[in-house]
């Protein structure tokens with residue numbers, strides 16, 4: 001999942017003239033406002049560090065009180081328990097509700113999950129946009145090689161059978177420094193708006209943990225927009241306008257100071273076609289070459305997935321309206337030298353009379369060896385524009401910082417925190433030390 005990141009409006013941060021996230025007064029904020037914003041965020045973060053976390057304090061995760069303690073070793077926090085000691089029955093839910101294992105192949109089940117998420121999943125702080133994961137996307141996200149149906153967990157109202165909560169896990173091999181760890185990636189935690197703050201989320205998390213343990217897996221990775229004990233890294237989203245007029249009309253971004261609409265449109269204009277010779281869509285026969293390229297590239301990061309060919313075929317082979325992948329095949333040697341990819345995650349635009357959907361592309365995995373990363377990503381922007389996306393989003397993970405400002409991305413105002421369950425890292429990592437993108 002991603003926090004919804006609306007954009008900071010700091011015109012001096014190297015972001016383009018059109019700044020994003022509207023100010024109520026419609027004026028560009030003064031530097032002093034920005035300093036106050038930063039201060040407010042720091043205060044918020046430290047308050048969150050002081051806050052008690054009744055549930056998270058009981059879990060094998062890095063605790064705030066242990067931050068910076070040099071005596072604690074890196075690695076698993078708790079050893080695995082014998083499988084025979086893992087609780088065999090599901091956790092108790094409040095009486096009105098029941099567990100359901102979700103077979104996402106089932107069209108009706110997929111509809112129910114889609115509807116729950118489309119109406120209740122992540123929104124931005126101002127409740128202007130809500131993630132609208134498509135059904136094809138959910139099927140892709142939940143069925144990687146070796147997935148477990150038992151890890152796709154719903155909660156229904158017993159009487160009406162209405163789906164009111166959801167959480168998922170998928171298996172993944174994730175490398176932390178030299179150690180490849182079998183983990184679960186946890187995502188799509190959602191409780192219906194009418195059932196919030198009733199402590200249902202901790203039960204959902206305990207139940208998915210139990211089901212992951214039953215497969216003899218003891219670690220997990222997840223991301224959240226909220227601060228919990230304790231992030232292993234904190235990233236920022238950046239946004240590159242492709243359709244600035246629409247983004248301004250729907251309140252995603254606003255006209256920069258001293259900018260007109262026509263100047264803004266000109267600022268974000270991209271060439272009609274890509275510029276790199278040999279740039280083409282990835283095909284199935286490219287899987288071995290792309291796997292080699294990506295494995296080699298990801299080896300430089302402290303935390304990264306350990307992709308094999310099956311993973312690359314699943315996660316990176318293009319799927320219409322789900323994931324797009326392009327590569328550069330050298331016209332001379334036919335060697336695959338560069339790769340870029342993005343996934344499709346639209347957002348519903350809430351309460352706008354003219355527009356209902358924001359079409360967003362999210363940068364996924366990118367590797368450059370022969371083509372400068374800047375040029376490769378500019379080509380990715382060009383194809384995204386050709387395909388009618390409104391905005392191209394990227395986190396500041398991997399080497400993304402090297403192209404964000406120059407390619408006219410503007411910084412978002414939210415943060416995305418990365419977490420590991422039952423795995424301690426000694427120091428918080430820089431976002432550029434992360435080689436992992438979760439959906």
Ligand SMILES: CCCCCCCCCCCCCC(=O)SCCNC(=O)CCNC(=O)[C@H](O)C(C)(C)COP(=O)(O)OP(=O)(O)OC[C@H]1O[C@@H](n2cnc3c(N)ncnc32)[C@H](O)[C@@H]1OP(=O)(O)O
Pocket residue numbers: 001052053054055056057120121122123184186187188189190191192195196197198199200201202205208209212213217218219220221222223224225226228421422
């Ligand atoms: C080995 C295998 C391990 C597998 C498990 C690994 C861990 C996986 C962890 C899950 C990774 C999920 C990754 C994603 O999908 S992140 C996406 C989360 N979803 C949304 O933001 C959608 C909109 N929001 C909601 O649906 C609800 O607000 C949710 C469901 C988020 C909370 O429901 P509600 O608002 O009704 O609250 P409550 O009264 O039931 O429960 C309150 C407790 O829940 C803690 N809380 C709140 N938000 C989150 C959050 N995003 N991750 C973890 N914990 C969270 C909170 O700090 C408090 O605990 P504590 O502070 O008192 O201690």
